[in-house]
Amino acid sequence: MNSKLNIVVRVDLDRARAQVIAKGHVTVHSVNAIYVVAKRANALKQNLQLELDVSHASVDREALEMLQASSQQHHLPVRVDPQQSDCTISVLAPKRQYHPGALAA
Incomplete structure (x- = not known):
């Protein structure tokens, strides 16, 4: 698995859907890049x-918890979106089991 973060966005405006796909290693620091693209x-x-599809990434546990919290709160973090625009987010998590400190993909 490449540790470099690679993000691709797919948008379907007719259906009002967007998919942000991240591959590589998602950490508590690099998750901000996902948030900026999501905004x-x-x-x-x-x-x-x-x-937010991180199913093919290696995701640190804390980073996944941050993404899931944004999904539950319907907002991106204040540091990324100070206006706190409504945001309907679903998170596709990695399919494999947790290992100490991170999720493997």
Whole structure:
């Protein structure tokens, strides 16, 4: 697994859906890059369904918890989105089991 973070965005404005796909290693520091891309995607259309797909990434446990918290709160972190725009987020987590400190993909 490459530790470099690679992010791809797929947008379907007709269906008001966007998918942010991250591969590589997602840490508590690099998760901010996912948030910034998610904020840009969310700004494209009102009521956009935003899916954060980290299912093919190696995700640190704390980073996954941060993503899941954003999903539950319907907002991105204040440091990324000070206006706290509504954001409908779902998170596709890695499929493999936790190992100490991180999730393996």
